[in-house]
Amino acid sequence: MPELPEVTVISEDVADLAVGREVLRAAVFRPDVTNVEQREFGRLLVGRTLRGTGRRGKIIVLDFGEVVGLVHLVISGRVLRLPEWKEPDRMNTAVLEFGGEGEPVVLAFTRLWLGYFDLYEPGEVDRHPLISRLGPDPLSEDFTVEYLASAFSRNAGVKGLLLDQSVVAGLGNIYVDEVLFSAGVHPTRKASTLTEKEIRNIHSAARDILRRAIEQRGTTFDSYHDAFGETGKFQHQLKVFTRAGEPCPRCGTEIVKSRVAGRGTHSCPACQVS
Numbered sequence: 001m002p003e004l005p006e007v008t009v010i011s012e013d014v015a016d017l018a019v020g021r022e023v024l025r026a027a028v029f030r031p032d033v034t035n036v037e038q039r040e041f042g043r044l045l046v047g048r049t050l051r052g053t054g055r056r057g058k059i060i061v062l063d064f065g066e067v068v069g070l071v072h073l074v075i076s077g078r079v080l081r082l083p084e085w086k087e088p089d090r091m092n093t094a095v096l097e098f099g100g101e102g103e104p105v106v107l108a109f110t111r112l113w114l115g116y117f118d119l120y121e122p123g124e125v126d127r128h129p130l131i132s133r134l135g136p137d138p139l140s141e142d143f144t145v146e147y148l149a150s151a152f153s154r155n156a157g158v159k160g161l162l163l164d165q166s167v168v169a170g171l172g173n174i175y176v177d178e179v180l181f182s183a184g185v186h187p188t189r190k191a192s193t194l195t196e197k198e199i200r201n202i203h204s205a206a207r208d209i210l211r212r213a214i215e216q217r218g219t220t221f222d223s224y225h226d227a228f229g230e231t232g233k234f235q236h237q238l239k240v241f242t243r244a245g246e247p248c249p250r251c252g253t254e255i256v257k258s259r260v261a262g263r264g265t266h267s268c269p270a271c272q273v274s
């Protein structure tokens with residue numbers, strides 16, 4: 001699933017390809033892909049210019065002025081540039097054609113089988129069911145050590161809390177495993193037992209790892225590609241995720257895969273304190 005770094009990269013790619021361009025055509029394949037009537041989708045977007053793009057948690061935000069597109073790729077969704085207009089289908093779930101100088105730019109938002117492409121008025125974005133519950137963005141000023149310490153005062157597992165989008169927006173399974181390894185904290189730890197130093201380590205590891213992953217244009221280990229069709233490169237820097245059976249890069253003990261917070265979890269049983 002695309003997490004914060006991958007969604008950031010895709011959002012910036014869409015900006016590079018289409019900001020300043022006017023929508024010529026837009027359609028969705030199925031009514032359940034969007035919150036508006038299927039035939040209204042095109043009517044609401046055609047003639048509007050993409051002013052900018054952004055991200056809220058794992059949601060791509062497309063600013064069309066009086067309309068805002070909120071795109072959630074969920075598991076295997078991608079944004080692809082198509083050579084020419086194509087009516088949406090099961091694969092290319094939502095398709096937008098942008099005019100302007102040179103060749104038109106056609107973007108397909110693919111495989112939105114569990115995801116969606118919702119259209120909201122700008123003032124309503126904060127009421128979107130997923131956005132209204134989002135905690136602070138880990139790269140924002142609101143994400144402080146003090147905030148994290150208060151979120152961790154609950155009697156819950158640290159991994160589950162970091163995956164909870166209402167605690168921190170944008171982290172998923174890959175980066176939580178990497179952050180906890182970097183911080184030397186075992187994923188099964190109860191958050192309320194963390195020391196102040198461990199909380200500081202988790203805080204700085206989260207920011208550092210996410211920034212480096214954005215620089216490396218995300219992690220590809222299954223389907224993720226950027227909007228130019230390229231894979232990310234951060235998978236080469238993963239220390240524990242997908243590395244079960246390999247030696248821990250810090251102490252040499254075998255990396256173990258287990259199940260924590262309902263997710264496949266990778267950790268070192270020796271140097272991550274449980």
Ligand SMILES: [Zn+2]
Binds near residue numbers: 251269272
């Ligand atoms: Zn180790």
